[in-house]
Amino acid sequence: MESLQPHIQLGKDLQIKYALMPGDPARLDRIAPFLENVTELKFNREYRSLSGTYKGVPILAISTGIGGASAGIAVEELHNIGVEAMIRIGSCGSLQPQVKVGDIIIVNGAVRDDGASKTYIDAMFPAVPDAQLMLYCMEAAKEQDFQYHVGIARSHDSFYTDDEEAIDAYWSKQGVLGCDMETAALFTIGHLRGVKTASILNNVVAYEQDTSESIGSYVDGENLAMEGERHEILTALEAFYKLETGK
Ligand SMILES: O=P(O)(O)O[C@H]1O[C@H](CO)[C@@H](O)[C@H]1O
Ligand SMILES: O=c1cc[nH]c(=O)[nH]1
Numbered sequence: 001m002e003s004l005q006p007h008i009q010l011g012k013d014l015q016i017k018y019a020l021m022p023g024d025p026a027r028l029d030r031i032a033p034f035l036e037n038v039t040e041l042k043f044n045r046e047y048r049s050l051s052g053t054y055k056g057v058p059i060l061a062i063s064t065g066i067g068g069a070s071a072g073i074a075v076e077e078l079h080n081i082g083v084e085a086m087i088r089i090g091s092c093g094s095l096q097p098q099v100k101v102g103d104i105i106i107v108n109g110a111v112r113d114d115g116a117s118k119t120y121i122d123a124m125f126p127a128v129p130d131a132q133l134m135l136y137c138m139e140a141a142k143e144q145d146f147q148y149h150v151g152i153a154r155s156h157d158s159f160y161t162d163d164e165e166a167i168d169a170y171w172s173k174q175g176v177l178g179c180d181m182e183t184a185a186l187f188t189i190g191h192l193r194g195v196k197t198a199s200i201l202n203n204v205v206a207y208e209q210d211t212s213e214s215i216g217s218y219v220d221g222e223n224l225a226m227e228g229e230r231h232e233i234l235t236a237l238e239a240f241y242k243l244e245t246g247k
Contacts, residue, residue, distance in 0.1 A: 005077035008049065008062060009042040016051060016060040017084045018240040020233070021074065023182060025063040027089070030226075031233055035059060046070055054237045057244045064088075067157060068116035068185030075189045075197075085133060085196040085243055087236040088186050091218060091225070092153060092178035093205035095171055101206050101214075102224030104148045104232050105177050106137045107199040110184040111154040117188035127155075127187035130196035133243060137198050140238035146231040151177040153201060155184035164211070178203055196243075200235055202228035 002011040020031060025048035032038045035052025042049050046065025053059065060083065064071040071088075078086065092105060099105065110127040112118065117127060134150075141148040154171045156179060161167065171179070183199040190197035204225040205214040218225045241247075 005080055007045060007073050008047045008077045009044040010049060010081055012081045014051070014060065014081055016058045017082070018057065018059050018243070019078055019083045019086045020059060020061040020236050021064050021071070021086055021088045021186070022061070023064055023066055023090055027229070028061050028063060030229060031061045034233055034237060047074060055241050057241055059237065059240060064182060066159070067181050068114035068155060071182035072116040072185045072189050075186060075193065075195065079193045079195050083195070085240065086186065086190060087133070087137070087197070087239060088183060088199040089232045089236050090180050090182060090199065090201050091204045092180040092201035093211050094178050094203045094207040095154070095168055095176050097207045099149055099177050099203050099207065101203055102147070102228035103203050104141065104146060104228055104235065105153060105201040105203065106134060106141065106148055106150045107153045107183050107201060108134060108150055109152045110187055110199070111152065111171065111176060112184040112188065113154055113156045114181070114184045115157050116185040120189060120192055125188065127184040128191070129187055129198045133196045133198040133239060136239040136242040137200055137235055140242065141231070141235045144231070144234055144238065146235060149177055151175070153177060153183050153199070154179045155181055157181065198239065200232040202232045204228070
């Protein structure tokens with residue numbers, strides 16, 4: 001019998017090369033309408049998965065939960081079953097005034113302020129995406145006329161801290177565009193396993209606004225952030241199409 005990976009509960013028989021990776025399991029409901037032949041696969045812990053096709057290309061969508069530790073498990077287990085390229089479609093908070101709510105960030109490097117990536121390799125090792133996959137994301141966003149930025153994200157481990165304002169001000173001063181919790185682990189572990197990675201972040205928190213309040217309204221689906229989410233999904237799907245076809 002086919003052995004299943006312990007957390008994602010998927011096995012090698014899946015034979016899908018490309019994975020879209022949101023943090024939130026509920027985001028799969030909003031990815032599904034962009035795919036054909038959708039099949040719900042598994043929902044174990046934070047890892048909910050479905051498969052489908054985009055312009056004929058087989059795609060897996062799987063949620064990774066919150067934080068580098070759970071995202072890292074997904075990277076490892078997806079690699080074990082033969083997934084070759086992974087694009088995170090996450091949400092983030094803005095660290096720059098020009099990054100507005102609903103804008104997307106195509107991440108070209110991540111500050112490794114997480115714990116998971118450091119358990120693999122020294123913090124001086126860079127967290128970077130696959131250059132070709134990132135370029136495909138940029139082309140895909142441009143061709144669809146989406147508002148996007150390219151730059152650095154900071155991935156951190158604790159959503160709540162006592163020093164959030166000071167920490168955000170410091171990284172903002174260094175030109176970091178936004179903060180999330182999974183990109184650094186995805187890039188670092190993905191690189192070490194020979195997996196192509198990219199990360200697209202939909203900004204859901206306006207610069208210098210209260211993070212918890214803004215995330216609350218994103219969950220309620222009230223605002224521009226939902227449009228940004230649609231843009232990041234379509235950008236990632238087109239990037240996979242380009243990777244598959246070279247077009
Ligand atoms: O929207 P997702 O992909 O879950 O990502 C962001 O949202 C969560 C925090 O609210 C963290 O996981 C952060 O990285
Ligand atoms: O500000 C934010 C918003 C989303 N995710 C984060 O990690 N931080």
